[in-house]
Amino acid sequence: MIAGIIVAVVVVILIIAYISAYNGLIKGRTYVQESWSQIDVQLKRRNDLIPNLIETVKGYSHYEQSTLEKVVGLRNQLVNGSESDHQATMAVSDQLSNSLKSIFAVAEAYPDLKADQEYTKLMEELTNTENKLAYSRQLYNSSVASFNLKIQSFPSNIVASIHHFKLSEYLQVPEEEKAAPKVSFDK
Amino acid sequence: MLYEQIAQNKRRTVYVLTGFVLLVLAVGAAIGYVFWNSYWAGLALAVVFAGVYAMIMIGNSTNIVMSMNHGREITAAEQAPELWHIVEDMALVARVPMPRVFIIDDPSPNAFATGNNPEHAAVAATTGILERLNREELEGVMGHEMTHVRNYDIRLQTIALALAAAVTGLVNLASNYFWWGGGRRRSNDNDGSGPLQIIMMVVSIVLVILGPIAATIAQMALSRNREYLADAGSVELTRNPQGLISALEKISTADPMKAADPSSASLYISDPFKKKRSLTHLFDTHPPMDERIARLEKM
Numbered sequence: 488m489i490a491g492i493i494v495a496v497v498v499v500i501l502i503i504a505y506i507s508a509y510n511g512l513i514k515g516r517t518y519v520q521e522s523w524s525q526i527d528v529q530l531k532r533r534n535d536l537i538p539n540l541i542e543t544v545k546g547y548s549h550y551e552q553s554t555l556e557k558v559v560g561l562r563n564q565l566v567n568g569s570e571s572d573h574q575a576t577m578a579v580s581d582q583l584s585n586s587l588k589s590i591f592a593v594a595e596a597y598p599d600l601k602a603d604q605e606y607t608k609l610m611e612e613l614t615n616t617e618n619k620l621a622y623s624r625q626l627y628n629s630s631v632a633s634f635n636l637k638i639q640s641f642p643s644n645i646v647a648s649i650h651h652f653k654l655s656e657y658l659q660v661p662e663e664e665k666a667a668p669k670v671s672f673d674k
Numbered sequence: 675m676l677y678e679q680i681a682q683n684k685r686r687t688v689y690v691l692t693g694f695v696l697l698v699l700a701v702g703a704a705i706g707y708v709f710w711n712s713y714w715a716g717l718a719l720a721v722v723f724a725g726v727y728a729m730i731m732i733g734n735s736t737n738i739v740m741s742m743n744h745g746r747e748i749t750a751a752e753q754a755p756e757l758w759h760i761v762e763d764m765a766l767v768a769r770v771p772m773p774r775v776f777i778i779d780d781p782s783p784n785a786f787a788t789g790n791n792p793e794h795a796a797v798a799a800t801t802g803i804l805e806r807l808n809r810e811e812l813e814g815v816m817g818h819e820m821t822h823v824r825n826y827d828i829r830l831q832t833i834a835l836a837l838a839a840a841v842t843g844l845v846n847l848a849s850n851y852f853w854w855g856g857g858r859r860r861s862n863d864n865d866g867s868g869p870l871q872i873i874m875m876v877v878s879i880v881l882v883i884l885g886p887i888a889a890t891i892a893q894m895a896l897s898r899n900r901e902y903l904a905d906a907g908s909v910e911l912t913r914n915p916q917g918l919i920s921a922l923e924k925i926s927t928a929d930p931m932k933a934a935d936p937s938s939a940s941l942y943i944s945d946p947f948k949k950k951r952s953l954t955h956l957f958d959t960h961p962p963m964d965e966r967i968a969r970l971e972k973m
Binding site: 518525608611612614615618619622623625626 | 755756759760762763766767769809913
């Protein structure tokens with residue numbers, strides 16, 4: 488009788504542990520997916536903003552045509568590229584970030600452009616998008632870290648292998664971004 | 675380092691809050707003894723008073739605190755794009771919903787967060803902080819505020835504020851009664867009190883006097899520990915200690931605020947009244963700025 492109760496209690500505890508490990512894994516995976524969609528939103532948003540930026544700075548025409556073309560090219564690459572390959576998408580996105588930085592840098596030399604209201608607004612929008620990209624990538628990587636930890640650590644690793652949860656891949660952080668993590672413009 | 679600090683701060687908070695509750699009860703009991711000759715009446719009064727007060731404060735805290743500090747709400751990014759976007763960034767990376775955003779018209783740079791939980795939170799920034807700080811510095815400050823939101827500090831601070839105000843309220847109520855009502859009556863028709871009763875009365879009066887002071891000290895200790903924790907949390911979010919360090923440097927050298935409400939002082943990222951440091955540090959609402967900066971530099 489007592490032995491029966493003990494076995495029943497142990498079984499119930501095991502079932503509860505199993506369910507909570509499974510739910511934890513599902514939550515971890517949802518966080519990873521959700522944080523990727525945050526990145527995706529920002530990528531799309533930037534793609535929408537770039538034509539306006541080109542339109543605005545074109546009038547100032549001191550820009551080297553090649554810089555603008557490069558930005559447009561990279562943007563189109565992002566728009567048409569496959570969305571499933573996260574690493575490749577982010578690699579293109581990083582190149583685009585750098586090209587945008589050079590546009591901003593050139594603008595520093597033109598007080599007229601800097602005074603342009605439309606440009607100021609676009610600049611804030613793009614800075615915002617770049618920052619959000621950096622932050623959502625940070626969030627993505629920390630979500631991946633905690634998800635992978637759950638997959639690899641006992642006892643949830645047992646549940647993970649039964650249900651075939653796979654390790655997620657970190658997004659590479661480009662070298663120059665490690666040095667200067669985000670776009671920042673001092674007042 | 676970061677996680678040790680978080681754990682230690684959380685432990686201390688439990689001690690302080692426990693002490694705080696005991697204090698409210700002790701003051702209530704003392705008042706009950708002095709005025710109604712019954713500890714239990716005072717205890718009951720303290721519990722009811724603090725409970726009702728806390729419920730009102732918690733139910734409507736954001737609006738109360740914001741109107742006490744003359745904050746005006748902004749509801750769209752266009753009204754203050756940089757602030758709005760930074761708050762969005764910090765909410766994103768802290769994985770909390772976007773809080774309400776308020777601006778306080780005051781040239782002194784400062785900011786605070788309030789609310790009950792991350793779903794019902796609000797952050798406020800002064801016009802001074804928006805003018806003086808660059809984006810990285812403002813990110814550090816908002817990261818600090820978002821940590822208060824994420825760690826439920828905002829709820830704890832609201833409760834502490836409500837408890838401290840309840841002690842003060844109780845004592846005010848009682849001393850009015852003491853001077854204008856009960857005190858006079860007692861001296862007329864109660865001549866035969868024994869020495870023990872007189873001693874108890876003296877102790878009670880001392881407690882009534884010390885109550886508000888102790889309440890203030892407890893509230894401040896709570897706030898000081900939380901500030902270190904929020905500084906650490908801000909760095910966790912922004913991965914950029916330098917932004918917050920230079921923000922704190924700018925804030926500490928500025929003039930005091932005019933729009934701030936005294937009882938909300940402990941909510942702000944830096945003491946809005948720039949009071950001189952007291953000898954024993956007991957009456958400081960905030961940890962010393964150089965100590966905060968030194969801890970950030972170690973991260």
